[in-house]
Amino acid sequence: MGTAAENSVLDAAKRCCERWGMAKVTIDDIAAAAGVSRATLYRLFPGGKDVLFDALRVRDTEEFLTRLSAHVADADGFEDLLVRCVVQATLELRADDHLALMLSSEPGETANELTVAGLPRIIRIASVFLVPLVEQHLPRREAASVVELLARLVISYFLAPSDQVDFGDPASASQFIRTFVVPAFQPSFRS
Amino acid sequence: MGTAAENSVLDAAKRCCERWGMAKVTIDDIAAAAGVSRATLYRLFPGGKDVLFDALRVRDTEEFLTRLSAHVADADGFEDLLVRCVVQATLELRADDHLALMLSSEPGETANELTVAGLPRIIRIASVFLVPLVEQHLPRREAASVVELLARLVISYFLAPSDQVDFGDPASASQFIRTFVVPAFQPSFRS
DNA sequence: GACAGTGAGACAGAAAGAGTCTTACTGTCT
DNA sequence: AGACAGTAAGACTCTTTCTGTCTCACTGTC
Numbered sequence: 257m258g259t260a261a262e263n264s265v266l267d268a269a270k271r272c273c274e275r276w277g278m279a280k281v282t283i284d285d286i287a288a289a290a291g292v293s294r295a296t297l298y299r300l301f302p303g304g305k306d307v308l309f310d311a312l313r314v315r316d317t318e319e320f321l322t323r324l325s326a327h328v329a330d331a332d333g334f335e336d337l338l339v340r341c342v343v344q345a346t347l348e349l350r351a352d353d354h355l356a357l358m359l360s361s362e363p364g365e366t367a368n369e370l371t372v373a374g375l376p377r378i379i380r381i382a383s384v385f386l387v388p389l390v391e392q393h394l395p396r397r398e399a400a401s402v403v404e405l406l407a408r409l410v411i412s413y414f415l416a417p418s419d420q421v422d423f424g425d426p427a428s429a430s431q432f433i434r435t436f437v438v439p440a441f442q443p444s445f446r447s
Numbered sequence: 448m449g450t451a452a453e454n455s456v457l458d459a460a461k462r463c464c465e466r467w468g469m470a471k472v473t474i475d476d477i478a479a480a481a482g483v484s485r486a487t488l489y490r491l492f493p494g495g496k497d498v499l500f501d502a503l504r505v506r507d508t509e510e511f512l513t514r515l516s517a518h519v520a521d522a523d524g525f526e527d528l529l530v531r532c533v534v535q536a537t538l539e540l541r542a543d544d545h546l547a548l549m550l551s552s553e554p555g556e557t558a559n560e561l562t563v564a565g566l567p568r569i570i571r572i573a574s575v576f577l578v579p580l581v582e583q584h585l586p587r588r589e590a591a592s593v594v595e596l597l598a599r600l601v602i603s604y605f606l607a608p609s610d611q612v613d614f615g616d617p618a619s620a621s622q623f624i625r626t627f628v629v630p631a632f633q634p635s636f637r638s
Numbered sequence: 639g640a641c642a643g644t645g646a647g648a649c650a651g652a653a654a655g656a657g658t659c660t661t662a663c664t665g666t667c668t
Numbered sequence: 669a670g671a672c673a674g675t676a677a678g679a680c681t682c683t684t685t686c687t688g689t690c691t692c693a694c695t696g697t698c
Contacts, residue, residue: 280471282655293676298657473686484645489688 262300265290269311278308453491456481460502469499 268290272281283304287297301307459481463472474495478488492498 276467276471280467283657284655293678294657295659295677296675299674304656474688475686484647485688486646486690487644490643495687 259300261290261292261296265292265297265300265307266311269307273308273311281308283307450491452481452483452487456483456488456491456498457502460498464499464502472499474498 265286269281269286272285272289276285283294283297286304286307287294290297297307301310456477460472460477463476463480467476474485474488477495477498478485481488488498492501
């Protein structure tokens with residue numbers, strides 16, 4: 257529970273993301289939507305990304321799972337959904353965002369505190385199998401309507417380290433990064 | 448009826464606008480969504496704005512009226528809808544776009560061929576009187592969800608000068624502005 | 639083989655965004 | 669009344685993105 261102004265900003269950010277998608281939202285959009293000035297927004301949050309980070313976080317695992325299953329029902333299948341989610345999230349998020357998300361499971365947390373075992377399997381699976389897929393089909397950006405969902409899903413997974421998915425136990429965080437994440441950002445992948 | 452590539456681009460542009468809103472769509476978005484290169488896109492259309500112009504045009508008056516009435520059912524009322532439309536469209540469109548629309552009722556048409564009498568009344572009134580208003584109150588961008596609708600409606604009005612909608616005959620342009628437009632820019636409306 | 643059409647992407651200039659800072663306004667406390 | 673904190677507006681600089689043009693390599697057709 258933050259202040260009224262904080263909640264106003266976070267709500268506005270959420271609305272903006274729903275309307276335009278995370279990648280298209282600007283600070284000015286959020287500030288205008290919240291009815292606050294940019295100065296106020298920067299007083300409440302360190303930077304623009306922090307606003308989105310907080311706004312899109314799914315703190316309630318229950319809510320997250322509910323939302324997930326709702327979308328699974330719509331999709332052709334679960335695996336298909338996973339593919340689409342991670343493809344889009346990977347294409348939408350920039351490298352530094354990705355790493356930031358990788359390296360912190362909570363906003364204030366440092367990379368050292370990361371426990372790889374806490375990372376949900378979906379990310380690992382997706383990272384491993386999606387890179388070649390994307391390289392092959394390279395649709396860059398799809399016109400899909402799941403773009404926003406993806407980013408939320410990925411973030412949700414990262415921020416719900418306590419959910420019961422077994423990650424399979426890669427040896428260490430750095431190995432995980434080297435194995436799955438770094439390749440995803442090779443030139444050929446990014447096209 | 449254009450070529451297959453043209454239609455592909457126009458469809459893609461339409462989808463992009465639906466997803467992100469007209470103001471957020473880029474040439475690269477459209478090209479990627481259409482599966483064509485930027486070079487091809489620029490060979491088919493003089494510029495990015497022309498793509499949107501063609502994509503968002505409502506050629507079929509019947510379709511336009513159907514869409515309009517659908518939105519009227521959602522809105523608080525018809526007048527409210529009009530106000531929101533013009534407010535938002537004015538905020539979204541930049542001045543030169545506005546003028547471009549003012550000066551051509553068909554893509555290839557020159558300004559000289561324009562017959563002012565053919566322009567639907569609401570647009571003419573709104574365009575003339577809204578610009579100074581916006582400049583004064585300058586709320587920049589609003590958080591409304593009708594952004595996309597607006598642009599389409601405005602363009603639709605321009606391109607369907609023969610449609611039968613009766614605007615209730617305000618006594619004069621200034622009265623229309625005072626009655627419907629000015630209140631829209633009061634602080635209470637904006638939050 | 640000429641050739642038109644295409645995708646990829648380099649490039650420069652233009653536009654928009656991020657983050658900081660200054661100014662002025664408003665309400666509260668003393 | 670005066671100090672003071674919080675805020676809106678927007679100027680400003682620096683960075684990023686977008687636009688539109690161009691070149692180059694590839695592909696299929698005549």
